[in-house]
Amino acid sequence: MQFGIFTVGDVTPDPTTGREPTEHERIKAMVTIALKAEEVGLDVFATGEHHNPPFVPSSPTTMLGWIAARTERLILSTSTTLITTNDPVKIAEDYAMLQHLADGRVDLMMGRGNTGPVYPWFGQDIRQGIPLAIENYALLHRLWREDVVDWEGRFRTPLQGFTSTPRPLDGVPPFVWHGSIRSPEIAEQAAYYGDGFFANNIFWPKEHFQKLIRLYRQRYAHYGHGTPEQAVVGLGGQVFMRRNSQDAVREFRPYFDNAPVYGHGPSLEEFTRETPLTVGSPQEVIEKTLTFRDSFGDYQRQLFLLDHAGLPLKTVLEQLDLLGEEVLPVLREEFAKNRPASVPEGPTHAARVAARDAAPAADGTAAAATPQEVTS
Amino acid sequence: MTRDRTQAVTQEAARPLTLAVVSAGLSTPSSTRLLADRLAEATRQRLADGGQGPVEVRVVELRDLATDIAHNLVTGFPGAELRAAVETVTGADALIAVTPVFAASYSGLFKSFFDILEPEALAGKPVLAAATGGTARHSLVLDHALRPLFGYLRALTVPTAVFAAPEDWGGTGDAFTGSLPGRVDRAAGELAALLAGRPATGGPSAAGPVAAGGAPGETGETGGTVRAADAGPSDPYDEASVVPFAQQLAALRP
Numbered sequence: 299m300q301f302g303i304f305t306v307g308d309v310t311p312d313p314t315t316g317r318e319p320t321e322h323e324r325i326k327a328m329v330t331i332a333l334k335a336e337e338v339g340l341d342v343f344a345t346g347e348h349h350n351p352p353f354v355p356s357s358p359t360t361m362l363g364w365i366a367a368r369t370e371r372l373i374l375s376t377s378t379t380l381i382t383t384n385d386p387v388k389i390a391e392d393y394a395m396l397q398h399l400a401d402g403r404v405d406l407m408m409g410r411g412n413t414g415p416v417y418p419w420f421g422q423d424i425r426q427g428i429p430l431a432i433e434n435y436a437l438l439h440r441l442w443r444e445d446v447v448d449w450e451g452r453f454r455t456p457l458q459g460f461t462s463t464p465r466p467l468d469g470v471p472p473f474v475w476h477g478s479i480r481s482p483e484i485a486e487q488a489a490y491y492g493d494g495f496f497a498n499n500i501f502w503p504k505e506h507f508q509k510l511i512r513l514y515r516q517r518y519a520h521y522g523h524g525t526p527e528q529a530v531v532g533l534g535g536q537v538f539m540r541r542n543s544q545d546a547v548r549e550f551r552p553y554f555d556n557a558p559v560y561g562h563g564p565s566l567e568e569f570t571r572e573t574p575l576t577v578g579s580p581q582e583v584i585e586k587t588l589t590f591r592d593s594f595g596d597y598q599r600q601l602f603l604l605d606h607a608g609l610p611l612k613t614v615l616e617q618l619d620l621l622g623e624e625v626l627p628v629l630r631e632e633f634a635k636n637r638p639a640s641v642p643e644g645p646t647h648a649a650r651v652a653a654r655d656a657a658p659a660a661d662g663t664a665a666a667a668t669p670q671e672v673t674s
Numbered sequence: 675m676t677r678d679r680t681q682a683v684t685q686e687a688a689r690p691l692t693l694a695v696v697s698a699g700l701s702t703p704s705s706t707r708l709l710a711d712r713l714a715e716a717t718r719q720r721l722a723d724g725g726q727g728p729v730e731v732r733v734v735e736l737r738d739l740a741t742d743i744a745h746n747l748v749t750g751f752p753g754a755e756l757r758a759a760v761e762t763v764t765g766a767d768a769l770i771a772v773t774p775v776f777a778a779s780y781s782g783l784f785k786s787f788f789d790i791l792e793p794e795a796l797a798g799k800p801v802l803a804a805a806t807g808g809t810a811r812h813s814l815v816l817d818h819a820l821r822p823l824f825g826y827l828r829a830l831t832v833p834t835a836v837f838a839a840p841e842d843w844g845g846t847g848d849a850f851t852g853s854l855p856g857r858v859d860r861a862a863g864e865l866a867a868l869l870a871g872r873p874a875t876g877g878p879s880a881a882g883p884v885a886a887g888g889a890p891g892e893t894g895e896t897g898g899t900v901r902a903a904d905a906g907p908s909d910p911y912d913e914a915s916v917v918p919f920a921q922q923l924a925a926l927r928p
Contacts, residue, residue, distance in 0.1 A: 433926045451926065486922070502751045513912075517916065560748060563745045564749060569749075
């Protein structure tokens with residue numbers, strides 16, 4: 299089980315002071331937060347990708363490369379990489395390069411993006427969102443697994459005799475998650491490839507995500523990657539903590555009330571009742587997070603959103619201290635209890651290399667083979 | 675779970691028709707609600723006359739949900755109470771929708787409620803549209819605002835839409851216009867005729883028997899089952915409705 303943080307990268311004024319950080323301050327804050335994540339014992343840092351204000355992370359591999367050079371253990375990931383509007387060839391190249399520089403500590407999460415104008419800005423049509431996600435990933439998947447690719451599709455210039463360089467580290471591509479909050483097509487896509495499925499469940503009631511994840515697990519098994527329980531699931535979460543629960547609520551309320559996504563809507567109390575948001579003591583965060591396993595089954599990765607809505611860097615770093623000192627050790631212990639041995643751990647490069655090397659000896663077939671590779 | 679399901683399925687045959695009534699009136703008492711009730715009662719009567727029934731009428735008062743509807747617009751998901759109201763409307767066999775006229779159109783509250791439904795949620799559902807207003811000069815709101823809305827949602831709007839101006843509540847009609855009770859009865863007859871032709875176990879777009887709700891709380895007090903809003907006849911998260919990936923990929927071959 300891996301624990302980490304994911305960031306949107308918004309530049310939002312602090313509602314309690316009115317002060318808005320500069321882009322430079324926000325970018326530096328994001329990487330400071332990433333370094334702190336490793337320091338407090340977290341496993342993963344994931345950054346969003348956006349191409350419009352008030353968001354700064356338009357160039358994820360630049361940022362993650364900087365972080366990679368200053369960390370030892372942290373897995374660098376995305377939340378999400380825009381599979382619709384990025385050229386899959388450039389994704390293949392950029393993330394393979396990052397994978398080498400980070401010695402394998404890289405995976406990424408595919409997403410379609412939720413900002414309409416980004417599609418035309420990058421020469422695409424939002425009405426083709428799902429087909430773009432499907433075709434572009436199909437190409438990316440091949441570029442990382444076949445040394446020479448001939449390819450023709452609907453959305454991109456054909457490729458003849460193309461080799462994406464550098465080749466993935468140790469011949470094992472970065473692990474891929476597919477993120478979606480409502481599309482069964484994406485759950486199906488993740489299941490087909492045997493990739494991970496990340497449900498950013500932070501805004502909606504759990505019943506919706508239970509159905510989405512159940513579908514992914516069923517289809518993962520359908521495609522022969524393992525049992526439904528062995529499917530690779532990641533979940534979002536959102537917390538604000540102080541040692542004293544009332545202090546947390548009092549301090550976070552102005553940030554909640556003015557938050558860009560859900561501000562000026564339901565009350566903090568209603569929102570914490572209906573969604574995974576927890577505002578309270580570390581103990582309350584532990585209790586709420588543990589309910590995720592009851593709702594969704596044993597899973598592989600839990601990412602928390604901590605640095606948004608204008609929260610000052612100092613506060614976010616304090617949140618990370620609390621997370622690392624008080625929450626993480628208990629969550630690791632509790633999530634390990636009664637976890638069947640057959641349920642996989644969170645994906646790492648080392649484990650994927652080992653699995654690849656072990657597979658031919660076991661049954662004589664390639665471990666990484668997907669139905670697509672078998673049939674095409 | 676299994677027992678509840680069996681029970682629900684065996685009661686399916688006796689499932690009453692469900693008629694959802696959405697009223698966007700704001701005052702109490704409200705003439706919009708009054709009109710909604712007259713329409714519901716007339717529809718029930720017409721069905722009874724035709725040997726159909728019983729009918730279960732479920733009223734959704736949007737005033738009580740005003741804050742929840744605003745929250746849904748902001749957060750993208752309905753709270754528990756609003757979710758139940760949405761399920762009532764999308765799961766019903768037919769809908770009566772009544773709005774007051776505000777600024778030459780339906781009220782913002784009325785529109786916001788329909789804004790939060792899934793675009794397909796009312797497809798094929800028989801709908802009786804009605805409105806109230808301060809003067810009969812607003813009556814074309816029915817044709818210029820409500821019909822296009824339900825047309826977009828691909829609902830099956832009955833030919834007669836009913837407008838009630840203040841004088842209608844004390845009038846008897848004239849040579850050119852039926853009385854309000856006459857128009858209510860005509861519209862109700864049209865809605866009842868649409869309902870009469872359909873099996874009691876299926877919603878408008880049901881491909882087969884309605885899946886029984888798993889939770890006991892979803893079983894109505896008369897024993898009928900309420901279809902969950904997004905667990906309807908074609909629940910997109912049901913494995914059976916998934917388009918296999920190879921097919922999705924093949925559709926993109928140049």
